[in-house]
Amino acid sequence: MDFETDFLIIGSGIAGLSLGLKLAEIGRVTVITKKSEADTATNLAQGGIACALGEDDDPNLHEFDTLKAGDGLCHEDIVRQIVRQAPDRIRELKKWGVNFTRDPSNPERLDLGQEGGHSRRRIVHVEDFTGRAIQKALMARAAGKKNIEVLEDYIAVDLLTECKIGYDNDATERQKHSNGPKSVERCLGAYVLEVATGTVHTFLSHVTVLATGGAGKVYLYTSNPDVATGDGIAIAYRAGARIANPEFVQFHPTCLYHPRAKNFLISEALRGEGAILLDPNGEPFMKRYDPERKDLAGRDIVARAIDMELKKSGKECVYLDISHRSPEFVKERFPNIYDVCLSLGIDITKEPIPVVPAAHYMCGGIVTDANGQSDLKGLFAIGETACTGLHGANRLASNSLLEGLVMAHQAYLFIKENLSNFTQKPAHAIPAWDTGGAVDMDEAVLISHNWDVIRRLMWNYVGIVRSTKRLGLARLRMAPILSEINQHYWDYILTRDFIELRNLAQVAELIILAAYRRKESRGGHFTIDFPEKDDWNWRRDTILKRSNNGG
Ligand SMILES: Cc1cc2nc3c(=O)[nH]c(=O)nc-3n(C[C@H](O)[C@H](O)[C@H](O)COP(=O)(O)OP(=O)(O)OC[C@H]3O[C@@H](n4cnc5c(N)ncnc54)[C@H](O)[C@@H]3O)c2cc1C
Known part of the structure; x- marks a missing residue:
């Protein structure tokens, strides 16, 4: 069956839902999502949203901290645009029903958390489950709009x-497609698999938005949900759009290390509130890696320090200790982390938390302009899948929810203003999906084996500390x-598992290629063969396009 909509x-x-809510004012919106609506990274976000609201704060300081974290690769105009819009977007979320935590000493004001890399307290949050509160509010609002499906x-x-x-990219011309697109001009929608029936539908739309997270x-250890398989990046790349900076994968220093905990993050906000990293002997170690900022150093520095400590000690984890703060404070500020750890037998008010680093955030992605437009007319990319230039070589904590909101808003304004540019009918009829001679895959091991091999290969060869030799082997x-x-x-x-594997493999290849090309260490990319920054590389993004991926 064919679907037609104004905005897919x-x-x-x-990113996707906040844009959908706005576009529903000017047309029909279809949101597709590969699992359930709440299966998102957004739903897992704990810390909050960075916004310069404090009396001692200023958007210029937020901008400065973002540029510092980005290590020379941020696009300053984009940084300015995004940090300056933060208060408006927070106000909008409040209007949409997100109840941000208030300052206990002055309930007129929002409570502002502290996180690593920020020179001021500026993290607006809902206790320690900010993402869940936002996801819920957006879903409730979308459910009430008749123009959104x-x-x-x-x-x-x-x-x-x-x-x-x-x-x-019709099935009968798949060969042509796999040889590389020829002068792709415009995006007209997408082929979409309905998982329940196994049918691939044609979705036609004036505007298509990749908000795929x-x-x-791609990595063996990650804080991300299962849906985070880089689909948008792989899909856009196959269609001929540029991808930038995929080598800058941010590793979060502190994921819970426990056999029964899957992907559970111990928020950076704990270190913001005084938690200290300890080696397996109970000794603080961050002073050896960043004497000035110690436990509040940027994520890349802390993740590398932990990686180093683990390699030195041969142990499985290090520890994060907040037990010196009062139990009342810990339980009130981090109720979710307290509950989850307690359910696994760890009382964080009394004992240190076992932690390991894990892949957390993709700083690169589909190249877009300041309005979220990709290289293809009619194709937008917003949220974590995009590379706007905000994060540069490394993301400042709590800037990504903000980026998703601001870029959704920018895309909405642009689409509304230029709608007539996107509404031309396709020049030819769209061919239906053709399965050709394909048959059912009766051996699931063909997927699970490669899935495993790729994730282990990426962790061991393309992980926190890289080398030219290992990248070449990868x-x-x-x-x-x-x-x-x-x-x-x-x-x-096609099945969902296979589509995800195909995309995961594509993104792994892009990360390896980009990491191999970058002959320096910068931001989230560290290689022992080029441990210094190369000043000739100043402001040089790694750009990958389908026709030039050879080297
Ligand atoms: C544990 C954790 C904690 C975090 N904490 C914070 C924080 O405190 N502050 C902050 O700013 N950031 C935080 N981040 C990062 C932030 O949550 C994400 O960058 C952000 O939520 C991404 O939003 P998004 O809308 O781009 O993607 P997501 O919220 O991940 O949504 C992606 C959607 O795309 C769907 N999708 C993917 N591929 C396809 C496909 N092929 N077809 C159909 N649907 C598809 C998925 O199913 C999902 O619905 C955290 C991330 C994690 C994992």
Whole structure:
């Protein structure tokens, strides 16, 4: 069946839903999401949203801290645009029903948390489950709008694109597509798999928005939810859009280390409130890595320090201790972390928390302008899947929810203003998806094996500390995996697991290529062969486009 809508939004996190709510004022919105609506990274966010609201604060300081974290690669105009809009977007979220925690000493004001890399207290939050509160409010509001339809368990496969030579990604022309798009001009929607029936539908739309989140699942250890397989980046890349800076993967220093805990993050806000990292002997160690900021050093520095400590000691984890703060404070400020840890037998008011670093945030992504437009007319990318230039080589904590909100707003203003530019009918009829001679994949191990191999390879060879040798080996090892997956794409009927594997492999390859090309250490990318910053690389983004991925 064909679907037609004005605005197709792929992803139901903060970026997708907040844009959907606005676009519903000017047309019909279809949000597709590959699992349930709340299966998002947004739902897991704990710390909050950075916003310069304090009396001692100023957007210039927020801008300065963001640029410092970005280590020379931020685009200053974008940083300015995003940090300056923060108060308006927070006001909007309040209007939409998000009840931010208030300052206990002055309930007129919002409570402002402290996080690493921020020179002021500026994290607006809902206790320690900010993302859950936002996700809930956005979903409730979307449910009340008749112009928004949310389709769960629908996964985007690829974009429908119009080229000078015709459509390039219909099934019968898959070969052409896999050889690279020819002068792709415009995005017309997407092919989407309905998971329940196994049918691939054609979704036609004036505007298509990739709001597909991050790619943490590329790594063995990650704080990200299962949906974070980098689909948007892989889909946009296959359609010919530019991808920038995928080598800058941010590793969060402190994920809970426990056999029964899956991807549970111990928020940076704990260190903001005085928690101290201890080695397995109970000794604080951050003073050896950043004597000035110690435990409040940036994420990359803390993650590398922990990686170093683990390699030195041969132990499985280090510890984060907040037991010197009063139990009342800890329980009130971090109720979610307290409850989850207690359920696993760890009382954080009395004992240190075992932690390890894990892949957390993709700083690079689909290249967009200040309005979220990608290289393809009619295709926008917002949220974690995009690379706007805000984060540069490393993201400042709590800037990503903010980016999702601001870029959704910018995209809305731009689309509204230029709507007539996006409404031309396609020049030709869109061919339906054709499965060709594909058959059901009866051996799930073909997926699970490669899934495992890729994630382990990325963790060991393309992780927190990299080397040219390991990156070269990773490239070699990925090549046969990619060609095997490509073969499966022709041979087997699509499933959600296979689509995710295909995208995960594509994004892994992009990260490896970009990391290999960057002959310096900067922000989230550290290589032992080039441990210093290369000043000739100042402001140079790594750009990958389908036709130039060779080297
Ligand atoms: C544990 C954790 C804590 C965090 N804490 C903070 C914090 O305190 N502050 C902060 O600023 N940031 C934080 N972050 C980062 C932040 O949460 C994310 O960057 C942000 O929520 C991303 O929002 P998004 O809308 O871009 O994507 P997401 O919220 O991840 O939503 C992506 C959506 O796209 C869907 N999707 C993906 N691929 C497809 C496809 N092919 N077809 C259909 N649907 C698809 C997914 O199912 C999902 O619905 C945290 C992240 C994690 C994991």
